[in-house]
Structure formats: structure tokens, C-alpha cells
Amino acid sequence: PWTVPGPIGTIMGLGFQPLAFVMLALILVVDFALxxxxxxxxDAQKCTEEAEISQEELAAKNAEKAAKLNDAFQGKADAKSVAAGAAAEAVKAGAPAASAAPATEATATxxxxxxxxxxLCQGGGTxxxxxxxxxxxAKERGIDLExxxxAYGNHVDMLPDFDLVVLAPQAASYLADLQKDCERVGNKxxxxxGKQYIELSQNGDKSLAFVSEQLSK
Structure with a gap:
């Protein structure tokens, strides 16, 4: 079953052959390198951020991130799940909860x-x-985006409810199959x-512009 942990499932799927253990070891090395x-x-980004805030603020921020990641792993990452955190960070910094985007960016998105x-990714976490x-x-810019x-494989029944589906790098090999599914329901x-995904995950303006560009094609 797909719920069997990866290493065990791989060995079982190959009938406990000796080479299965060798292959598994090689896969772990390759995964680590990737x-x-x-x-x-x-890590470098987080270390820079931690150096600029107090220990008390760091503890509060880590607790907030843990709650967000828990929602993400359960597929509940929507605007409402992060709105409170975004507002709290803005209040702590003494800044407005939402920053006004330049006119060109507002028009583009x-x-x-x-x-x-x-x-979509392999497990629903990344x-x-x-x-x-x-x-x-989207929340900071007043955009009504959900x-x-x-995880890829759990998405089929969800496709009609979305306008755009984005594959994380780990699931990029499924693009051809996903395109067929999306053509059937009329979405994109x-x-x-890898590098692009990290950049989009760290830059809100670029991620919104990326989605806007894909939807306009």
C-alpha cells in the first residue's frame, strides 16, 4: 500500500532482493545530494532572520510557523490559515498589516x-x-486568491475546483499526465x-506574478 514507509515499500516491492538494499542506499545518497x-x-536565510530578532520574538515566530506547517501538511494552506500570522507579524513590527503594492504590480495581479x-508535491508538505x-x-495585497x-495522486477529484495546478520540483515528472487531466476539466x-520553486516560495510578488502569467497563457 502507498502508506508503507518509502524504504520498506521499495524493498518489499522488489521482493527483498539483495540489489534492492543496494539501490535503496544509493537512492538515499542521491536524495541527500539533491x-x-x-x-x-x-538555513542561511533563517539564520539571517534569527540574528535580527530577540529570543522571545524567535520563540513566538517558530510556534507560529509550526502551526502554519501543520496546516500545510494537511492540505489546509489557504489565505485564512496565514492571515492571522501575517497580521501579528505586522503589528509586532509596528507596520500596517497590509502593504500597498506598486500600481504596476496591482494591475498585473x-x-x-x-x-x-x-x-502538488509528493507528500503534501513541500x-x-x-x-x-x-x-x-494575496492577503497582504487585498487579492481574493485561494x-x-x-500530494500528487490525491488531486484527481479536486481538479475541477481549481483554475491552476502547480507541480513542485519533486512531482515535475508527472506533468504530462497532469496536463491530460487538466485538459479534461478545462484548467491549466x-x-x-528547483531554484525557481525556492524563489517563488520566498518572494510573494514573484509568486503572484508567476500565477498571473500562467493563468493568462
Whole structure:
């Protein structure tokens, strides 16, 4: 069953052959090599942020992020799930809860009102990063954009409810199959590259512009 942990499921699926154990070890090495640069980039960003805030603020921020990630892992990453956190951060900083975007950006993303975006990855966790970034950016700019995060494979019945489906890098190989499903229901889909996905997850303006561009094609 798909719920069997990956390493065990792989070995079972290959009939406990000796080479299965060798292949699993190699896969773990390759996975580490692929994910490590992303981990380092994110770690560097977080270290810079932590150096600029007090320990008390850091503890509060970490608790808030844990709650957001919990929602993301459960596929509940929408604008409402991050609105309170965004407002709290703005109040702590003594700034307005929503920042006014330049006129050009507002024009470019005005077509996002009423749109819904679904982000898919392998397990529903990484997809929450982009879904949260989109939801937070939309909330700050007063855009009525709904987002959700889910694992690929659990998305089929959800497709008709969304205008755009975004594949995280881990699930990019499914793009051809997803395109067929999306053509059937009349919506759009796109796959992201690794560096691009990280950048979109960290930059609200770029993530909104990316979605707007994909929907306009």
C-alpha cells in the first residue's frame, strides 16, 4: 500500500532482493545530494532572520510557523490559515498589516481575484511552502486568491475546483499526465524547477506574478 514507509515499500516491492538494499542506499545518497543545496539556502536565510530578532520574538515566530506547517501538511494552506500570522507579524513590527503594492504590480495581479491555485508535491508538505507564500502575499495585497496544498495522486477529484495546478520540483515528472487531466476539466497546470520553486516560495510578488502569467497563457 502507498502508506508503507518509502524504504520498506521499495524493498518489499522488489521482493527483498539483495540489489534492492543496494539501490535503496544509493537512492538515499542521491536524495541527500539533491536536497542539501535547498536546505543550505533556506538555513542561511533563517539564520539571517534569527540574528535580527530577540529570543522571545524567535520563540513566538517558530510556534507560529509550526502551526502554519501543520496546516500545510494537511492540505489546509489557504489565505485564512496565514492571515492571522501575517497580521501579528505586522503589528509586532509596528507596520500596517497590509502593504500597498506598486500600481504596476496591482494591475498585473488584479486578474487573480476569485482564482484558486492548487500546489502538488509528493507528500503534501513541500507544496505547502508555495501555497502559504501565495496566500500570504494575496492577503497582504487585498487579492481574493485561494490556495491549497496536496500530494500528487490525491488531486484527481479536486481538479475541477481549481483554475491552476502547480507541480513542485519533486512531482515535475508527472506533468504530462497532469496536463491530460487538466485538459479534461478545462484548467491549466505548470511544473516548477528547483531554484525557481525556492524563489517563488520566498518572494510573494514573484509568486503572484508567476500565477498571473500562467493563468493568462
Amino acid at each position: 536536497y542539501y543545496p535547498f536546505f543550505r539556502a533556506y 488584479s486578474d487573480l481575484n476569485g482564482k484558486r491555485v492548487l500546489v 507544496s505547502g511552502l508555495l501555497a502559504n507564500a501565495l496566500a500570504k502575499a 490556495t491549497a496544498a496536496e 497546470c505548470v511544473a516548477c524547477r
